Amino acid sequence: MSLKITHYVLGPLQNNTLLLVDEGSRECAVVDPAFGAAEVLEDIHSQGLKLSRILITHAHFDHIGGVNELITWPADGIELLMHPDGLLLWQSGGGAAVYGYAFQLPELQPHPIQHGDTIRLGESEVRVLHTPGHAPGHTAFYLPELSTALVGDLIFYHGVGRTDLPGGSALVLIESIRQQILTLPPETVLIPGHGPFTSVAEELAENPFL
Numbered sequence: 001m002s003l004k005i006t007h008y009v010l011g012p013l014q015n016n017t018l019l020l021v022d023e024g025s026r027e028c029a030v031v032d033p034a035f036g037a038a039e040v041l042e043d044i045h046s047q048g049l050k051l052s053r054i055l056i057t058h059a060h061f062d063h064i065g066g067v068n069e070l071i072t073w074p075a076d077g078i079e080l081l082m083h084p085d086g087l088l089l090w091q092s093g094g095g096a097a098v099y100g101y102a103f104q105l106p107e108l109q110p111h112p113i114q115h116g117d118t119i120r121l122g123e124s125e126v127r128v129l130h131t132p133g134h135a136p137g138h139t140a141f142y143l144p145e146l147s148t149a150l151v152g153d154l155i156f157y158h159g160v161g162r163t164d165l166p167g168g169s170a171l172v173l174i175e176s177i178r179q180q181i182l183t184l185p186p187e188t189v190l191i192p193g194h195g196p197f198t199s200v201a202e203e204l205a206e207n208p209f210l
């Protein structure tokens with residue numbers, strides 16, 4: 001197995017930020033860099049890794065707040081991947097100003113990803129699942145090799161994402177969970193954007209919202 005995940009809890013909203021490392025190629029990606037992602041960059045440097053991608057489940061400010069901390073300009077070859085439906089939210093700074101957070105939008109043009117895409121990281125594969133409902137363009141990232149899905153703010157341990165923010169829809173959210181997440185193998189580990197890890201089997205059995 002050549003893909004490794006390191007987990008960080010960062011920022012005022014206690015985001016789960018993830019570092020994915022393809023051990024063969026030493027190529028790595030950061031998923032949802034929250035405020036405080038400089039800590040992740042230190043690990044990338046100290047382990048001699050090459051950061052090639054930043055993956056964004058959705059563009060709420062708490063999931064993109066650390067992008068600037070990961071990039072030393074010019075951003076040589078680092079691609080930021082995001083579903084294009086999230087572009088307006090991205091351009092608005094993910095709502096940071098509304099919540100009183102200072103956030104300078106990175107001068108990086110997001111590279112569009114679509115449902116069904118496979119993102120390659122060395123020998124490892126990350127599959128893109130479009131999972132709207134919490135925010136426009138929300139995606140989950142499925143790592144078949146590790147039986148793990150990074151589910152952003154779609155589903156949490158015994159909970160589901162908020163749907164009262166702009167572009168949210170409770171009906172669409174539940175559809176996304178049912179079609180894209182609950183159909184994964186039951187043993188699949190779910191790593192939400194905040195809080196404890198869970199699994200498909202656990203949520204099928206115990207989630208009161210489903």
Ligand SMILES: [Zn+2]
Pocket residue numbers: 058060134135153
């Ligand atoms: Zn969110």
Ligand SMILES: [Zn+2]
Pocket residue numbers: 013060062063153193194
């Ligand atoms: Zn969040």
